[in-house]
Amino acid sequence: MNTLLIMKSKYEKDILPFIEDFGAFINFILEKDPDLSNKTQVLGKNLCFELNSHLHFQRTAIKASYTQEQYIAIDLFFKLAVKSRLFLIQINNKNKFKLIKTVCLEEFLNLNIYEKYVFLLEVFWTTYDFEEELRHNVFEFIELLNVISKTNSYSKIFKNDVGYGGFFSYYSKITRILRILGICELEFIDSVKSKYDDSIKSIMPTDFGREISKTLITALDYINIEDYIISILKERLNLKNSEEDKAFIEIISMVFEPKLISKTINCNVEINKKGTYILKVLLGKNLWRVLKLSHNTTFHELHLLIQQAFDFDNDHMYAFYTGTSRRTGKELYSANPFGESDEYEELTIEEADIYKGQQFIYLFDFGDMWEFKIQVMDFIENEESTPQIIESKGESPQQYPDWD
Structure with missing residues (x-):
């Protein structure tokens, strides 16, 4: 038996819900073999409603009336699965779009939970469209991570504690993703009338969230944003250049206890396009x-x-x-x-x-x-x-x- 699988991290409780939910997403796709929509190639409303009921990070829904994008967790898992090439979007002989598993999926399933987490975090950090999702607020997002890294665990961060309040309302999607990733807990506001109203009352960093936020800030050279923005960010935060000879996994693994993370997978799936x-x-x-x-x-x-x-x-x-x-x-x-x-x-x-x-x-x-x-x-x-x-x-x- 692999002893590494027996070892546990003090951060397991913070990252386990995310890993379990991503596992539930994978199992759902493998068992249901769902058709994707013809126009947008994503999961339909009925499928999302059913999958949502199996997740820890659920959206409150009493009927199948929301699109995939409106289920923040499901949309995140879908994009991670495709961007990592654990699955490919392809069309079958019945002209139906499908998520087709690749050889990478079996390799991923053989990782331990900490290796899975670091792999998925790297996919998120290096492929998520921060500029599109946050418009002109990428600087403020990094500053939010900076605030989280310097705040005591489970102490409340309020709107006035950060330089930009949109992460409590209009841009709360990214804040909710941080929660899914185990970086923070959120205190929600009920009866929100519009996306412009605050839906989040406070942000509470987890033990893991404080450490991983600090480390992610040092890994800005890997984030999926324009180089000139990265340069400005590093200058503002007085950061040195990342060690270019270090892989992302080496940087992030330092947050966890020694020997918990020893491998990852390379998902450059070769596809014949000739x-x-x-x-x-x-x-x-x-x-x-x-x-x-x-x-x-x-x-x-x-x-x-x-x-x-x-x-x-x-x-x-x-x-x-x-x-x-x-x-x-x-x-x-x-x-x-x-x-x-x-x-x-x-x-x-x-x-x-x-x-x-x-x-x-x-x-x-x-x-x-x-x-x-x-x-x-x-x-x-x-x-x-x-x-x-x-x-x-x-x-x-x-x-x-x-x-x-």
Whole structure:
């Protein structure tokens, strides 16, 4: 028997609920094999409602009326599972999106609870979209961790004790995530009318939370934010550069007792992305084209092929966005009609990590705003193909209608 599994940390009580809940999430996915929503590729309301009942960190819900994003714990677990590549989002032969387990999952399940915690904390720290979630309040978030690190365990931190009060109301999602991670306990306010009202009365650091917050601040070089923001933060907090030869696990392991953490896993799952992609490009229900292209086709070449397919003149700026809407998705690639791009010289389909079943947006002409929806219909491994139009339906629209 592995004696390391018998050893316990004084911090076990603080991190165990998070590890148990993440385990419940994994078991739910493996047992239910749920379909994900077609539009957003997340768990549906009924599934979230059912899963929520199995968790320690539950959202109060009497019926299935909330989306995955509104269940903070479930949304966190889902993103950690996908970002860590314990699961991949793929589409099956019935055109249903699924969470498919990878070889990394078995390795993860063989870690002890402390190794699991450090692995998941690293995924959170290095992949969570802090800038998107916190807008302009990344500095204030690090300052909140700083306050937690200097406050006595289970002493109450009130709104006036921190430089920014949004973490008690509008940006309380990140505060609740800190609770899920075992960093703090929260005292809640009942009968909150809107997200602008305070929903949290006080923050109470755990024993573990004080120590891990102090350590995370020293690991700013690993956080998923822009380098210039990290530099400003380190200057404000008078921090030295992190030891670049140290892995994240080495830094965080120092919080725990010796010999509790000896390993982690490398989840760089190798996926063959070389081959032929079949894309369906839609302007309407009865107006679409099917394109065939290779993995080394650039997005500028894809742009040219769409222009040809719909008889457009290639005379305006364009951009590609992830997701099903340019308003909620992120810009994937943008350039002028002649292929010049500020961010990417020649981004290829392979480099963009396009997978079967994925949907994204092509926007052409930022004035007239022609918005095309694109879905990856199929992927044929290790097959080469020149960019071509293989199927079409509906007459191409007039790019410049005669308004007279």
